[in-house]
Amino acid sequence: MFYQLPPVGNPINLSSAGSDDMLLQLTDSRYQPHYYASGTAALAAAIIAAIKLKNVGRPEVILPAYGCPDLISAAVFAGAQPVLVDLEADCPWMNLAQLAEKTSEQTVAIIGVNLFGISERLSQLRILAERVGAVLIEDSAQAFPGSSGVCVWQGDLVILSFGRGKPVSLLGGGAVLCNKEKASYSELTRLMPEGEMRARSNMLAPVQFWLKAKLYNGMINPRLYWLPQSLPFLHLGETRYHPLSEIASMDKERLSRLATNIKAYQSNTVGVQNKLREILAQCDLDKYGITDLPHLCKIPEQQRLLRYPLLVRRDARDELYEKLSRIGLGVSRMYPAILPEIDGLEMLKQQCNFSEAKSFAERLLTLPTHAQVKQRDIDHIGMIISG
Ligand SMILES: Cc1ncc(COP(=O)(O)O)c(C=O)c1O
Incomplete structure (x- = not known):
């Protein structure tokens, strides 16, 4: 009973060497990052840019019917109607026939999700997106390239999350990567909303983050994980819908540790x-x-x-x-x-x-x-x- 492996659980590295530009050096230099307070905020920012780019009356975004409810939070916050698509039989991928049927002039973005790290078939999604002038958003919150570089991103915009239980975890933070090789790049970069700077409520933020990360690292130890698991108010492993209330920027504590944590993950x-x-x-x-x-x-x-x-x-x-x-x-x-x-x-x-x-x-x-x-x-x- 006291030995419980967490389902996911890469520890947080607290050292802050390296700059955030290393995200590019360590991953993919074709992309320009914009940082936000969470993956959900990053996705909302990407959808807002897609809405502004196409400028239609009733914007719609297409996404899979099975997945993380945060995708809906982002679409609703951005002001787009989520249009759901079934999966292919026995697969984590969207059904292409239904996707084609549901794509219309109102579609501003198609969101392909790399579920559990399995890449969506982005090249096929791209054909459908380009047919209606929609942005191809690759939600890679659950997929991050290892040192081999496999997991080659293809979206016009790629979403990353650094939240709890993600490949590179800092208990918060996210990014939109803009593809410099796409014709829409400069427009999308210009249209991406700035994250609001949260007023620093106190000088204790660095200490609070440090304590939280230490506690998290301790609790994901298989000899201790039974403890948070037995605390119902933590809602571990539960799927809940949380509406998004703001697009905030990623804080300094997390940004300064991003490069070290990417390196640790890739090693x-x-x-x-x-x-x-x-x-x-x-x-x-x-x-x-x-x-x-x-x-x-x-x-x-x-x-x-x-x-x-x-x-x-x-x-x-x-x-x-x-x-x-x-x-x-x-x-x-x-x-x-x-x-x-x-x-x-x-x-x-x-x-x-x-x-x-x-x-x-x-x-x-x-x-x-x-x-x-x-x-x-x-x-x-x-x-x-x-x-
Ligand atoms: C596929 C996917 N997209 C977006 C998100 C939202 O990320 P965050 O928790 O950082 O807001 C999640 C979170 O689990 C996710 O799984």
Whole structure:
């Protein structure tokens, strides 16, 4: 009971060497970053720029029907109608036929999400976006390139999050990366709203951030993670809709530590996820009706995954989840339902026809890929899956 792996959990590095320009050196120099207080604020800023660029009466943004409710918060704050698209069968990708049907002159942006680190098919989304003059937004909050550089961003605008449980985590912060190679680059950069500077309420901000980060690093230790997990007011792992109230800029505490944390993330290897891949290849996946999604989506071995996603037969998913979580193996069922069924998102109720996204939500199980996962945990996962 006292050994509990967190489902995600890269520790925060508190050293502040290096400048924020290193984001470019360490990732992709084709992009110009704009920093915001969260990934949600960054996405809202990107949608606002897309709305201004196209300037239509009733702007719409297209996004998948299964995913993080923060996408809706960003669209609503920006003043765009979210238009949901079903997933392809047994895949984390949007259904291209439905996407084509729902794309119209009102579409200002198509948002492709790199869910768990699995890249969306951006080149196909681009064809549809260009047909109607919409901006292609690549939401890469859950995907960040490792040292190999695999996870090549393709969006006109790329969204990053440095929030809790993200690949590079600083417990807050986000960015929009503008693609310098696209014709829309200078217009979009000009139209991107500035983040409001939050008034520094006190001189204690550096100490507060330091304490928060130390506490977080302690709590994601597998010997201590049971503690925050047993505190219901922390709402760990719950999916909730939080409306966005402002677009603020990223604070100095986080900005000054970004480069160090990117370096720390990139110095980790893809060892755990490749060991999971190997063990799954040796297991009898039929017992629980398991689909190995990274394998199915042909994700290259060097591409970093935030979580290792599986689809499990509907009537077996919860049983497998209970067995793995009883011995603290860091499994998660992620978002419990499609977006129109999440509390607070009744505004999406009139949109329907998302049977594949629904089936995905009911069958998903993720395994942890972070550096605290040991060979012993991977062997346990293999033993339980093989029954
Ligand atoms: C795909 C995706 N986009 C955007 C966000 C919002 O990021 P943040 O939590 O930094 O606001 C999240 C958060 O989990 C996410 O998963």
